[in-house]
Amino acid sequence: MDLGVLNNHAKKIDDFDRTFYQVKPVSGISKEPAPGVHNIVSCFGNNELGKKETELCAVGSGEGEQRLWQCICPSAESYRQELKEYILNLSKQEVAGIHLDCIGLPGPSYCSCSRCQKLWQESGLTWEIWRCKTVTDFIGEVKSILPDTMPLSLSLYPDPVHPERFGLDLKSLEQYADFFLVPLYDMTYKSPYWMEVLANAFRRRLTKPLYVEIYMKGPKEKDLLAAVQAVAAHADGLVFAYDTKLSRELLPQIKMAIENARTL
Numbered sequence: 001m002d003l004g005v006l007n008n009h010a011k012k013i014d015d016f017d018r019t020f021y022q023v024k025p026v027s028g029i030s031k032e033p034a035p036g037v038h039n040i041v042s043c044f045g046n047n048e049l050g051k052k053e054t055e056l057c058a059v060g061s062g063e064g065e066q067r068l069w070q071c072i073c074p075s076a077e078s079y080r081q082e083l084k085e086y087i088l089n090l091s092k093q094e095v096a097g098i099h100l101d102c103i104g105l106p107g108p109s110y111c112s113c114s115r116c117q118k119l120w121q122e123s124g125l126t127w128e129i130w131r132c133k134t135v136t137d138f139i140g141e142v143k144s145i146l147p148d149t150m151p152l153s154l155s156l157y158p159d160p161v162h163p164e165r166f167g168l169d170l171k172s173l174e175q176y177a178d179f180f181l182v183p184l185y186d187m188t189y190k191s192p193y194w195m196e197v198l199a200n201a202f203r204r205r206l207t208k209p210l211y212v213e214i215y216m217k218g219p220k221e222k223d224l225l226a227a228v229q230a231v232a233a234h235a236d237g238l239v240f241a242y243d244t245k246l247s248r249e250l251l252p253q254i255k256m257a258i259e260n261a262r263t264l
Contacts, residue, residue: 001238003238005244006020012034030086103135139176179236203235214240232257
C-alpha cells in the first residue's frame with residue numbers, strides 16, 4: 001500500500017511514497033511549483049477571484065450546499081481557459097503529478113447562472129446529466145493537454161452514491177484519472193465505523209486506485225490508528241494531512257494497523 005503525506009512545505013518527504021502540496025489552494029493565490037511531488041490545484045474553489053469578480057461565482061439556492069470557499073462557475077469559459085493554461089505550465093515543471101481538487105459543484109442547484117441555464121437548455125440533457133458532463137468535460141480537456149507521462153489524480157467529495165449532488169460521475173471521471181483521493185476528515189475519529197462504510201462504497205464503484213486522506217491535526221494517536229485500520233482493507237493508499245512530523249513518528253504503528261486490517 002502506498003503511504004503519502006499532504007505537506008505544507010514545497011518539498012518531497014522521503015519517508016513516504018507520495019507527497020502532496022497545495023500549489024494553488026482555495027485562497028486563489030498560487031505558489032511556486034514543488035518539484036518531485038504531486039501539486040494540488042483547487043480548480044473551482046477560488047476565494048480571491050470570487051470576491052473580485054462576483055459575476056463568475058456559481059449561483060444556486062443554497063439547498064444541500066457544502067461550501068467552505070468561493071466557488072467559480074464551471075461554465076465560465078475565460079476562467080476555464082486560464083485554469084487550463086496554468087495547469088499546462090505546471091505540468092512542464094519537474095512535478096511528480098497534477099492533482100485536481102474542488103472539481104465539483106457546491107450543491108444540487110448549482111450552477112443556475114444565465115451561462116449555465118443557456119448551455120443546459122441547448123444541450124437537450126437532463127439537469128443532472130448536464131452538470132456531470134460539464135465537470136467531466138473539463139477534466140477531459142485538462143487530460144488532453146497534459147503529457148502522456150504526467151499522472152493526473154482527482155479529489156472526490158466523500159459521497160460515492162449521489163452524482164447529482166456535486167456533479168461527479170465516478171464512471172465518467174475514471175477514464176481520465178490515474179487515481180482518486182477521498183478526504184475522510186474528522187476532528188477526533190472516535191467512532192470510525194463510518195469511514196469503513198464510505199471507503200467500502202467507493203472501492204465497489206471504482207476500478208482505478210483509491211487513496212483515502214486522513215486528517216492528522218487534532219485526533220489522539222490511538223484514534224488515528226483506528227481510522228487507518230477502518231479504511232485500510234479498501235484503499236490502495238493512504239495520505240496523511242497537515243502534520244508531517246506526527247505522520248512520520250507514527251509510521252511503524254500505521255504499517256502495523258494496515259497489516260491488522262488485512263488479516264481481519
